[in-house]
Amino acid sequence: MDIPITRIKGGVGAARGFLTSAVGCGIKNPDVDRLDLGLIYSEVPCHSAGTFTTNRVKAAPVRVTQTHLRKDGLRAIIANSGNANACTGVQGIRDAKAMCRGVAKPLGLKQSDVGVCSTGVIGLPMPMMRIEGRYDDLVDRLARKQGQGFASAIITSDTHTKELAVSFDLDGVRVRLGGCVKGAGMISPSMATMLCFITTDANIPEETLQKAVLECVEESFNRITIDGDMSTNDTVLVMANGASGMSAMRRNGKRCRTFRKVLLWFMRELAKAVVRDGERVTKFVTVNVEGAKTYLDAKKVAEAVCKSALVKASWNGGDPNWGRIIHAVGYSRARIREELIDIHIGGKPACLGGLQADTPMNQLRTLVAKPEFEIDINLNQGKANYTMYSSDLSPEYIDFNRSEYAYWKQARKDGLV
Amino acid sequence: MDIPITRIKGGVGAARGFLTSAVGCGIKNPDVDRLDLGLIYSEVPCHSAGTFTTNRVKAAPVRVTQTHLRKDGLRAIIANSGNANACTGVQGIRDAKAMCRGVAKPLGLKQSDVGVCSTGVIGLPMPMMRIEGRYDDLVDRLARKQGQGFASAIITSDTHTKELAVSFDLDGVRVRLGGCVKGAGMISPSMATMLCFITTDANIPEETLQKAVLECVEESFNRITIDGDMSTNDTVLVMANGASGMSAMRRNGKRCRTFRKVLLWFMRELAKAVVRDGERVTKFVTVNVEGAKTYLDAKKVAEAVCKSALVKASWNGGDPNWGRIIHAVGYSRARIREELIDIHIGGKPACLGGLQADTPMNQLRTLVAKPEFEIDINLNQGKANYTMYSSDLSPEYIDFNRSEYAYWKQARKDGLV
Numbered sequence: 001m002d003i004p005i006t007r008i009k010g011g012v013g014a015a016r017g018f019l020t021s022a023v024g025c026g027i028k029n030p031d032v033d034r035l036d037l038g039l040i041y042s043e044v045p046c047h048s049a050g051t052f053t054t055n056r057v058k059a060a061p062v063r064v065t066q067t068h069l070r071k072d073g074l075r076a077i078i079a080n081s082g083n084a085n086a087c088t089g090v091q092g093i094r095d096a097k098a099m100c101r102g103v104a105k106p107l108g109l110k111q112s113d114v115g116v117c118s119t120g121v122i123g124l125p126m127p128m129m130r131i132e133g134r135y136d137d138l139v140d141r142l143a144r145k146q147g148q149g150f151a152s153a154i155i156t157s158d159t160h161t162k163e164l165a166v167s168f169d170l171d172g173v174r175v176r177l178g179g180c181v182k183g184a185g186m187i188s189p190s191m192a193t194m195l196c197f198i199t200t201d202a203n204i205p206e207e208t209l210q211k212a213v214l215e216c217v218e219e220s221f222n223r224i225t226i227d228g229d230m231s232t233n234d235t236v237l238v239m240a241n242g243a244s245g246m247s248a249m250r251r252n253g254k255r256c257r258t259f260r261k262v263l264l265w266f267m268r269e270l271a272k273a274v275v276r277d278g279e280r281v282t283k284f285v286t287v288n289v290e291g292a293k294t295y296l297d298a299k300k301v302a303e304a305v306c307k308s309a310l311v312k313a314s315w316n317g318g319d320p321n322w323g324r325i326i327h328a329v330g331y332s333r334a335r336i337r338e339e340l341i342d343i344h345i346g347g348k349p350a351c352l353g354g355l356q357a358d359t360p361m362n363q364l365r366t367l368v369a370k371p372e373f374e375i376d377i378n379l380n381q382g383k384a385n386y387t388m389y390s391s392d393l394s395p396e397y398i399d400f401n402r403s404e405y406a407y408w409k410q411a412r413k414d415g416l417v
Numbered sequence: 418m419d420i421p422i423t424r425i426k427g428g429v430g431a432a433r434g435f436l437t438s439a440v441g442c443g444i445k446n447p448d449v450d451r452l453d454l455g456l457i458y459s460e461v462p463c464h465s466a467g468t469f470t471t472n473r474v475k476a477a478p479v480r481v482t483q484t485h486l487r488k489d490g491l492r493a494i495i496a497n498s499g500n501a502n503a504c505t506g507v508q509g510i511r512d513a514k515a516m517c518r519g520v521a522k523p524l525g526l527k528q529s530d531v532g533v534c535s536t537g538v539i540g541l542p543m544p545m546m547r548i549e550g551r552y553d554d555l556v557d558r559l560a561r562k563q564g565q566g567f568a569s570a571i572i573t574s575d576t577h578t579k580e581l582a583v584s585f586d587l588d589g590v591r592v593r594l595g596g597c598v599k600g601a602g603m604i605s606p607s608m609a610t611m612l613c614f615i616t617t618d619a620n621i622p623e624e625t626l627q628k629a630v631l632e633c634v635e636e637s638f639n640r641i642t643i644d645g646d647m648s649t650n651d652t653v654l655v656m657a658n659g660a661s662g663m664s665a666m667r668r669n670g671k672r673c674r675t676f677r678k679v680l681l682w683f684m685r686e687l688a689k690a691v692v693r694d695g696e697r698v699t700k701f702v703t704v705n706v707e708g709a710k711t712y713l714d715a716k717k718v719a720e721a722v723c724k725s726a727l728v729k730a731s732w733n734g735g736d737p738n739w740g741r742i743i744h745a746v747g748y749s750r751a752r753i754r755e756e757l758i759d760i761h762i763g764g765k766p767a768c769l770g771g772l773q774a775d776t777p778m779n780q781l782r783t784l785v786a787k788p789e790f791e792i793d794i795n796l797n798q799g800k801a802n803y804t805m806y807s808s809d810l811s812p813e814y815i816d817f818n819r820s821e822y823a824y825w826k827q828a829r830k831d832g833l834v
Contacts, residue, residue: 054748055744055747055748056746056747056748056751056752056753056755057743057744057746057747057748057753057755057771058747058755086740086744087740087743087755087768087771087772087773088772089756089770089771089772121740122740122741122743122744123739123740123743123768123772123773124773232744232747309726309810309814309815309818310818313814313815313818313819314818314819314820314821316815316819317818317819317820318819318820319819319820319821319822321820321821322540323503323504323538323539323540323821324539326474326504326539326540327472327474327503327539327649329473329474330472330473330474330475330649331471331472331473331474334473335473336473336474338473338474338475338504339506351504351540353506354474354504354506355504355505355506355540356504356540356541356834361822361825361829361834365822393726393815394815395812395813395815395816396812397726397730397815398726398729398730398733398810398811398812398814398815399812401726401727401730401731401734402730402731402733402734402735402736403731403734403735403736403738404731404736404738404740405736405778405782408778412778417773417778
């Protein structure tokens, strides 16, 4: 990126005028004291924007937050981990609204000023008895923190929190962008089992912000896949409160274009962090498809390659297996001609014109043994391209995801099922 | 099926007038003596039909066999395992044709009377020096055998041969249908393309046979998935030589309908055998989608569920996880309404109206612990339905598919790369 940015401390709490807090309620596990309920609040009125899962099975908090966002926008967000509040019917909607109301009251806001996000197990009722008594606590603890507590409160199978904060110059005014993301499984294009929260003290009109968010998500979070499964809860929310003191950006003006560039870079960094922390992931693989007839052809090829269980197994094994890559290209339904396809692995030709290239196999094996490498697939048929960020699939991933019975047992103990 | 059939001994050699043979050439592994080249031959002229992979990267033998089939039909088929002859360019086409010519000559046939099928590793040249000297041998050994040798010669990562033979009555004449199939993944690197060969001594017009094959494959082999990867070599070939002595069937006549019913049942049995023998598979799962608005909606739902890594991991773990099933239904792009969806596992309700049903969890766990069970997904929106046969995905599958470096090393030793 050609815009100078400075990495600053913290995450979603790093932008001016935003307060965050977190408490542990025992939603994740009543026996272990871990943060699992968090709050973000803008001290001053702000603009907000968001995108949500395209899964037709939508979790209750997704439905509620979509409605609240459309109404007057959000000024606060409550989020929990440990339970997704998905497939929970009318009760789920009631619970999601109760969570908004719970913090809206002590904050002096309307219920519809608050967004709600949940992540965790699907199909079990929210253990509201653990949450209900904690709203005041959550609001009392609000402070100008960096947001680490909030970032911890939203993670599930993630091995660590994923935060980022930067500052940059917008026509003489210093502006901050802070964010955090969670997600490690159920990650697929069209948004992942993934929650992302971004705050900024930039002053940007609401519809301009919404447009920028949609465009940037398309080129960041929609370009990652770990296991090809798309979640019921995926949400990206951005709040902009103008607390940097800058004057309002003009739509399509120079400051707006700069902001959009930084936002895209910012989202891409968070998206890549999700892949790197994918469940039992050992490789981070960038797949660049070039020379496609159309954008859609390039996208189909990238998605087929990045989702193929066999390709991902070979990456896990450190095998520079271009045969499996080209077979996925072949079934992608993109318009391709086998004899035109070039595949480079780690910058070295593995397949040229659909045939094995003469790069020594040991050299390719060394490149694929690295924790991060790139695959370039040139279809040599046109000018369209598409990049995706993917990972290997490990035996440990399957092992890790064999059973969620423990969650059900806890819900049983709680009298919820 | 309402047609009485009798299981008879043997496989692809069980129908009258068909001879089979097999030899070991060392294509699979030069150091181990295993059958890896086989031949099927009809003593009398016959009709033939086939379907092939829709992968746009097609192996050389697929291209050659398609051409030969269109020309005059096939009277013999040569097949090998150990090398797929895929992504091998002009040389691959030459090699595939040479294999047809190699057996055509001693059989007194034209090159185009012979079909060729290969399965194994992709992207490495065929080790023709191992095959060239064996054509006469293959033809000399042709005999009225049951076909076990041929069935052995085409398997790769399969744990056993998969054969079936039946006889049934067509208006007073006893007709035989014999077949074998190989495949342990839709494609697997360690060699597992799906190849299916069926012979019959029924007397059926060529275009009627072709139509029946297309229809029956759609409802059998196109309904299975192990890893979601589609091969470059998938082939189903059927030869009918009329040696039962029956008069030619009339198109759309009663005998034709009976034959089609038996053929569908036959292909389904072979297709299910492929799933049961899938690479490191521990569960055989039938997924029935009902109540969809359209056939395509039902198909989308079945495919999404059967291909989801998370659903398959839960089956591996014996976890009756309906939450993951409904989340896959949601992202299938089928038209669904969450609150109408019922999911039964092993005949017991797990989810009703999109919510957890009250079947005791331990009861569901017992059902999913079985090696075979059914999942019924009722969308309650229409009358269309679709059934697929699937398997779990195991840590061992990934482990098994991590690398095919050994094949490359052998090709290197052979001076092929």
